[in-house]
Amino acid sequence: MIVDIETIDEFLTHRTSDVEEAVRQAAATEIMPRFRQLAAHEIDQKTGPHDLVTDADRKAEQYLTEALTALLPGSAVVGEEAVHADPATYDAIRGTAPVWIVDPVDGTRQFVHGDSGFCTLVALALDGVVHASWTFAPARDEFATAIRGRGAVLDGAPLRSGSPVTGRDLDIATSHPDYTTDEEKRALLGLRTEGVVPRPCGSAGLEYLAIARGELDATAFSWEAAWDHAAGLLLVEEAGGAHLTLAGEPFRITGGNALPFTAARDAATARRVVGLLAAGA
Structure with a gap:
């Protein structure tokens, strides 16, 4: 199936909330039941003591991979854990198909230590351009969404970054x-x-x-x-x-x-x- 920018625009007009629901369900099913409940055998090191992976990372990524590709047939997934297992899968970012870029638990170290400072990240890109993104901090119940050219919101309220305060560090x-x-x-x-x-x-x-x-x-x-x-x-x-x-x-x-x-x-x-x-x- 060929997916072009018009297809992506149509998808984002009608299916953005479905992506949000998939992200929320991945967190509810695979991440939060393990928050502050991880056993030692559910935690591994990848490249060193600061680079951790847990069963929550792996299972949430698997959940999202299945859910997101079902929502947008013809799309590919580049997920942190899948790339760790097979670095060649990262090449999909440079391909012609739309690609979901997934970090199932961003801040795994914080997650392992029982800190709420972690989130699930999903972005949808085509031809190297990110067209939409979803950021969910489930332990804080905060959900931010951005769509290219349509703005960014946090829990439904518009986000504006503003400028640093003059004279302040x-x-x-x-x-x-x-x-x-x-x-x-x-x-x-x-x-x-x-x-x-x-x-x-x-x-x-x-x-x-x-x-x-x-x-x-x-x-x-x-x-x-x-x-x-x-x-x-x-x-x-x-x-x-x-x-x-x-x-x-x-x-x-x-x-x-x-x-x-x-x-x-x-x-x-x-x-x-x-x-x-x-x-x-």
Whole structure:
């Protein structure tokens, strides 16, 4: 089945709420019953002690894979856990079919530790462009949706990122040191300057939501995995924000970005953060 942009537009006009329901059901069925109830055998390490996976991640991704492809026949899924098992599946992002980009539990470390700071992320992309996104923080009962050109909402209320308060230090969430190269570490050191307050990030999806709702000024991230960024970047865009890579270009979910990159409450702040990163590099 060939799915083009007109088909995507029609789908988003009539089926957005069905996607939301699928996300909510995945959380209700596979994630929340395991929250603060995980046994040791349900938790594994992937690449190290900060990179965890649980039965909730795996089963929620399986649930969403089946539900989302049923909603949009002809679509593919790029999910964090499936890519970990078979890296070649990531190539679907660069293909011609519409692709669902799924992070079943973004903030698995927080989830494992019983902290509410995790979420489920789903984005729908075609030809490298994200057209819609769904961000659900089930332990906080917060649901944000963004549709390209139609705005962003949180629990039905419009989201507007606004601009940082003049004269106040910039609050910036940054990459964890374990996930940065030496060159990226040098760039991030550019944020350690007067007027900026950097801190380690938590769930990337919730950091993007914080920007979209005007509670965080910017991020500075140094990894490209689309499941962490696709949903949140559209949410920020549709709330009035912007994102730029170290090369001064918008972030591309298909990869090949100059890192680190930033998402910010407005375009001026994005340029300011990139300037600081470039100075550090």
